[in-house]
Amino acid sequence: MKVLTILLQSVLLMSALAVSGQVVYAGGHDHGGEAEAVEEKGPNGGKLLREGNIAAEITVFETGVPPEMRVFIYRDDQLLSPEEGKLSMELHRIDGQVDQISFKAEGDYLRGEQTVVEPHSYDVVVRLRVQGKAYEWKYESHEGRSLINDAMAKASGIETDIAGPQTLDITRQLFGVIEVPIDRQAGIYAPYPSVLEQIHVAIGDKVQAGQKIATLRNIKTLQRYNVKAPIGGEVVEWMASIGQRVDENSLARVVDLSKVWVEMSAFPEDIEQLALGQPVRVADMHQHEIAPGEIIYIAPQMTGGHIARARALIDNGNGHWRPGMHVKADIRTAQRDVELAVRNEALQGFRDFTVVFGRFGDQFEVRMLELGQSDGEYTEVLGGLKPGTEYATKNSFIIKADVLKDGAAHDH
Incomplete structure (x- = not known):
């Protein structure tokens, strides 16, 4: 599907070029359909x-x-x-x-x-x-130029942004497992020796705090009584069946999964960067779902394997985060203001450089960048681009393809 999308975008771009009556060659030259004269070279190839x-x-x-x-x-x-x-x-x-x-x-x-x-x-x-x-x-x-006017850019889905200051979120990635918070699970017990006569909710049912869960008969007094859910949540387990005698053993277990813990393993170099309250961005291993949270606990000691536990709390209103699920978490350990940054989606490889394509009127031209730190969305620019330059972001690969379609020779 991705390949088909790229082909369709290329067709749209070439169609727009044909309608404009121009033939655009690598380097952005409009030759008007005439063959380019071969320039004379000197003894040193210049x-x-x-x-x-x-x-x-x-x-x-x-x-x-x-x-x-x-x-x-x-x-x-x-x-x-x-x-x-x-x-x-x-x-x-x-x-x-x-x-x-x-x-x-x-x-x-x-x-x-x-x-x-x-x-x-x-x-x-x-x-x-x-x-x-x-x-x-x-x-x-000229090198690295492409002539693409507004109509062509729109037809091919090319979007732009302005290079300028940005605040980078410096993150550290840890891996973890979803667990049920201790204060969000409860066992339901018989208060005295009884016989379980009736079960009112099944495994998987949602219950409210105070809702009737089961009816029992006291063995000594033969009186019936009800047991109720101490918390709201989901019934995840029944440990007794109808007609069974129960003493002080657990009847059932209810858990509240509206919020869950993310138990993460951290090495010493990770722990040095962590602090309570730091924002966390949790993702499943396939990046299908992402949830924000924050660090609520950092273990005071390491295990025998020199690993410490850090814990985050995230919302789970839609039930996606199931206990036992393996996840990865990006923890924002710091923020850094930089004078100039570009979007990561704009970055392309060109010769031996990482580049963006600056926009100057109806022309785009390559800009070779010296890059600094990145937060996954933006990357700091240390050189090669002037502040305030408009540059291609979405679908910038189409510009690169247009520049390279007649070869990428670095010829002087």
């Missing part, structure tokens, strides 16, 4: 820019060093000494930022003195002066 008999080969070098521009200068296709040229470069990014790159001679090339930050996606202006003559080139170098 983009070759020509004017007259002067040429500049633009490369981005990132092997063992932060990404940097390296430019080779040629006259009549012969490599010139880098000291013969004076070079500057502007990188105009989609969000309006302009990176100024200055160069100095090194080896047989001019090396950029500023790191070229990811993504390597920009409109480039190159200014070169050789022997007193000025040359200027402009070109596009």
Whole structure:
């Protein structure tokens, strides 16, 4: 079903593109149906820019060093000494930022003195002066872009959010078992030697406190009397049958399962993080049901296996949480305010990075992130994204697929 949903979303997106009369290629270029010209490459594999008999080969070098521009200068296709040229470069990014790159001679090339930050996606202006003559080139170098307007985004179910401050809930996960609270179970006894004459409720019946449970006859006085439920709850057990003599032994057991305990096992490093009153989020092992609660007890000592018991109380009005059920519990041990965070559903893998796709008008562009702590819903962003950036959340994988459909080459 998930695969079918993805296919349908892709069809909707491509249909919207067809209606708009545009063909969108990886990188977000609109080629209007015409074949893209093959750009000329230089001897070092870089983009070759020509004017007259002067040429500049633009490369981005990132092997063992932060990404940097390296430019080779040629006259009549012969490599010139880098000291013969004076070079500057502007990188105009989609969000309006302009990176100024200055160069100095090194080896047989001019090396950029500023790191070229990811993504390597920009409109480039190159200014070169050789022997007193000025040359200027402009070109596009886009990666990780996709052109998707509002109609296309709506058709494919793409949603966005604004990156900004967030309070992270720092949690610790423990495993446990559902148990009946001691104060919510009661045994029903005969007060004196009697014969059980009549049972008024069956196992599984719900009873109210004070409700008649059984009728007995006192063996000594032969008088009949009734026993009643001391608490409201569910009858879970009968230990006697009609006609049986009962003395002080238990007749039945009633439990109130409207609230239950979550008995959790905690190692020493867990116990150090726990405190009474901490919020707990309990889930069954298949994540079918989730219930909130709080820590009500932490054992004062460890067992022989160096495990301590921690206990939470949760509501069980719908009866989902059955005694003996194994569960897992996320305990909020702290809260932390961070300056910038994004939703986890927005995160995608792209090359060797974890990314989100920022929205800039009708275009989405990849943003490589440096990430910090996560609470399962939001993740702290330490770098790679500006505060206030609109970014794709739901169905962001569709944007990634559009970017990658013609290959994911990191080409400069």
